[in-house]
Structure formats: C-alpha cells, structure tokens
Amino acid sequence: MDLKEIMQENVFVVVGDTIKEEKYAFKIKNKLIDHGYTVYGVGKELKSINEVDDDIDIIDLCINPIRGLELIKECNKN
Numbered sequence: 001m002d003l004k005e006i007m008q009e010n011v012f013v014v015v016g017d018t019i020k021e022e023k024y025a026f027k028i029k030n031k032l033i034d035h036g037y038t039v040y041g042v043g044k045e046l047k048s049i050n051e052v053d054d055d056i057d058i059i060d061l062c063i064n065p066i067r068g069l070e071l072i073k074e075c076n077k078n
Helices: 024-034 065-076
Strands: 011-016 038-043 058-061
Touching: 011 024, 024 038, 058 065
Parallel strands: 011 038, 011 058
Antiparallel strands: none
C-alpha cells in the first residue's frame, strides 16, 4: 500500500503518546484530524485498540516495535 492509497482511507488509530505536543503521535494524530480524518489515540487516551468502536482502516504505531507486535497480537484475538 503506497501513501496515496493510505490517505484514501478514513479511520486511523495512532498508538503512542497523543497527549504531549512534542511527541510524534500527537503531531500525526492532529495533522490527520486537521485534514478531516477520523482518528483515535491509543496509549494515553484509550488503553487498547479493542476500545475503538469503529472499523479501523490504518494503525500508525509510534511506540517501541516490541510493544507494537504485542499490540497486534492482542488485536488478532478478537
């Protein structure tokens, strides 16, 4: 999937610290919102991707890759 295809999706989940302005997750989340996308923050706002009550198109991991793999495995259980 290239960038053009990604940006045609509508619902994004950004995983990481989406509360602190200096963090990449915060910047990514807010830029997507500014451009009209539906965005959920997982980490400081929601504790799990499983809390997102929407059909997710894209997950953006702004966390340690090991934790990211754990998170993906958790999603596959549902």
